[in-house]
Amino acid sequence: MSNKKGRVDLLLGAQWGDEGKGKVVDLLGSEVDVFARAQGGANAGHTVIVNGEKVVFHLLPSGMLYPGKLCVLGNGLVIEPEQFINETKELFDKGQDRARLAISPHAHVVMPYHKMLDKLQEAARGKGRKIGTTGRGIGPCYVDKYSRSGLRIEDLLNADILREKLTQILEEKNMILTKLYNEKPLPFDEVYNPARKWGEVLAPYVEDTTALLRKAVDDGKRILLEGAQAALLDIDHGTYPYVTSSSTTAAGAFTGTGLAPRDLDRTISVVKAYTTRVGEGPMPTEDLGEVGEKLRTQGGEFGATTGRPRRCGWLDMVVLRYSSALNGADVIALTKLDVLTGMGPVKVCVAYELEDGTRVDTFPTDTRVLENAKPVYETLPGWSEDISWCKRFEELPKAAQDYVNYIERELNTPVKLVAVGPDRTQTIDRGMKD
Ligand code: GDP
Ligand code: IMO
Ligand code: MG
Numbered sequence: 001m002s003n004k005k006g007r008v009d010l011l012l013g014a015q016w017g018d019e020g021k022g023k024v025v026d027l028l029g030s031e032v033d034v035f036a037r038a039q040g041g042a043n044a045g046h047t048v049i050v051n052g053e054k055v056v057f058h059l060l061p062s063g064m065l066y067p068g069k070l071c072v073l074g075n076g077l078v079i080e081p082e083q084f085i086n087e088t089k090e091l092f093d094k095g096q097d098r099a100r101l102a103i104s105p106h107a108h109v110v111m112p113y114h115k116m117l118d119k120l121q122e123a124a125r126g127k128g129r130k131i132g133t134t135g136r137g138i139g140p141c142y143v144d145k146y147s148r149s150g151l152r153i154e155d156l157l158n159a160d161i162l163r164e165k166l167t168q169i170l171e172e173k174n175m176i177l178t179k180l181y182n183e184k185p186l187p188f189d190e191v192y193n194p195a196r197k198w199g200e201v202l203a204p205y206v207e208d209t210t211a212l213l214r215k216a217v218d219d220g221k222r223i224l225l226e227g228a229q230a231a232l233l234d235i236d237h238g239t240y241p242y243v244t245s246s247s248t249t250a251a252g253a254f255t256g257t258g259l260a261p262r263d264l265d266r267t268i269s270v271v272k273a274y275t276t277r278v279g280e281g282p283m284p285t286e287d288l289g290e291v292g293e294k295l296r297t298q299g300g301e302f303g304a305t306t307g308r309p310r311r312c313g314w315l316d317m318v319v320l321r322y323s324s325a326l327n328g329a330d331v332i333a334l335t336k337l338d339v340l341t342g343m344g345p346v347k348v349c350v351a352y353e354l355e356d357g358t359r360v361d362t363f364p365t366d367t368r369v370l371e372n373a374k375p376v377y378e379t380l381p382g383w384s385e386d387i388s389w390c391k392r393f394e395e396l397p398k399a400a401q402d403y404v405n406y407i408e409r410e411l412n413t414p415v416k417l418v419a420v421g422p423d424r425t426q427t428i429d430r431g432m433k434d
Contacts, residue, residue, distance in 0.1 A: 004262070004263060008224075008266075009268055010253050012270065012327050013230025013233075014231055015271065016283065017233055017277075018276055022057060022062040025046070025048075025226050026424055029065070031222060031433050032224045033070065033216065034212075034222070035072065035226060036072035036226065038255075038256025039076040039227070039248060041136060041137075042134075042138075044229065046062045050423070055094075057087070058083060060073075061073075063226075065098065065099075071102070072102050072209045073101070077104070078137075078138055078142060078246075079108070085201055102205060102207040103153055103207070106153070108144070109152065115135065115137035118135055118136065132278070133244075133279065139245045157202075162192065162195060162196065166188070174186060213258065213259055214258070214259070217263055225253045229248040230323070269327055269332050270333045275313045276311060277310065278311065282370040283311055283313065284374070285315070292311070299312070314377065315347075318349060318362070320407075321410075344382050345380065346399075347377040349376065351376040354369060360373075383397040387420050
């Protein structure tokens with residue numbers, strides 16, 4: 001029997017990322033004691049805008065702007081130390097690093113050779129097979145983790161252990177770099193010396209984060225686990241191989257923090273009011289014409305990490321039914337509803353027509369089948385009124401309300417929050433904070 005006192009919310013992306021997770025985390029922040037990330041690394045780009053000031057978090061949890069809170073980087077992350085240093089410094093320079101930070105000693109270190117290999121592997125895949133990664137070394141770092149040849153944060157803290165492990169690792173990496181990719185080998189000192197410095201800078205933050213989180217739960221604290229990426233980028237359940245290298249669905253939050261599944265109280269699924277994707281891979285509702293262009297322009301759909309234009313299209317209910325089931329979504333935060341203003345009638349994909357003419361309303365397991373799937377649309381009334389000022393659901397035009405109600409009904413999940421603009425204040429809270 002659990003005698004748990006605290007409250008744990010898990011917030012996850014429902015599509016292909018960039019749903020507005022950062023904004024929703026920040027919005028819930030005033031109620032939260034501990035923010036934690038469980039997977040991914042600096043491939044994430046989570047945008048928070050407060051009083052017109054924009055901050056993009058890549059590694060740090062999006063709760064960093066709240067004074068006195070605890071922000072945790074869990075064991076499931078892959079951490080690029082330079083990125084961590086730059087991101088904390090940027091906040092510090094703005095006088096905004098108010099939260100306390102803790103890093104798990106078991107998180108893995110993204111090393112320079114991981115970033116090199118990420119780029120070399122992408123180039124080797126060539127056109128038609130490349131994944132379109134963020135180039136942050138995420139895949140190669142997770143490969144080393146699972147092949148048990150990675151460096152963990154704890155290894156940076158001990159000069160002798162670091163030297164011993166790195167000597168062995170570099171021997172192998174340099175073979176790969178020189179023999180396979182015709183690159184120059186990495187000199188030991190050029191890798192070791194900065195890594196030692198990273199150890200010194202990171203040391204004050206390193207704590208047993210699993211124990212910290214356990215204690216927070218037992219002490220009755222409110223915890224928000226912030227997912228990075230999204231369900232369709234999940235290494236197991238996403239559109240493989242066009243995915244990221246971590247478990248982005250609900251289960252990843254437990255392996256990545258050491259909390260137990262029974263600690264979880266509520267799963268918040270963040271759904272963008274239309275679909276976007278950055279990088280390669282199938283996206284049935286991608287619109288290469290006017291609609292896609294308009295969504296990209298009105299929605300400012302350019303990558304927060306790489307600046308790449310995001311692929312855009314109408315909302316895909318087949319994707320959402322799939323991700324809601326995978327994650328066990330309890331509530332939905334619907335974002336960017338304002339972007340649909342003035343789009344004319346709004347389309348929603350309800351099923352796919354496959355290459356052989358069959359119609360399916362479940363998500364195909366085969367990525368190649370998905371690549372040839374044509375969206376089957378239903379058309380809903382649109383609206384042209386500005387909604388970015390709305391604070392209450394009743395203030396939305398009827399067609400916008402109906403759109404929200406449609407999503408709620410089709411997914412059988414309450415939409416507890418509607419975002420109508422990028423700023424913290426541009427939000428309709430329908431009980432998400434309760
Ligand atoms: P994340 O990765 O899920 O945190 O999302 P990103 O930050 O990468 O991308 C979401 C983008 O949409 C950011 O530029 C946000 O500032 C912006 N945004 C979030 N919510 C809204 C909204 O309701 N309306 C509009 N117009 N922009 C939003
Ligand atoms: P947030 O947390 C959108 C995509 C990349 C690429 C694939 C693999 O901001 O939603 P990787 O560098 O992880 O090996 O790239 O995953 N990708 C994202 N797309 N939002 C993200 O994060 C992403 N993180 C990775 O574009 O297609
Ligand atoms: Mg993003």
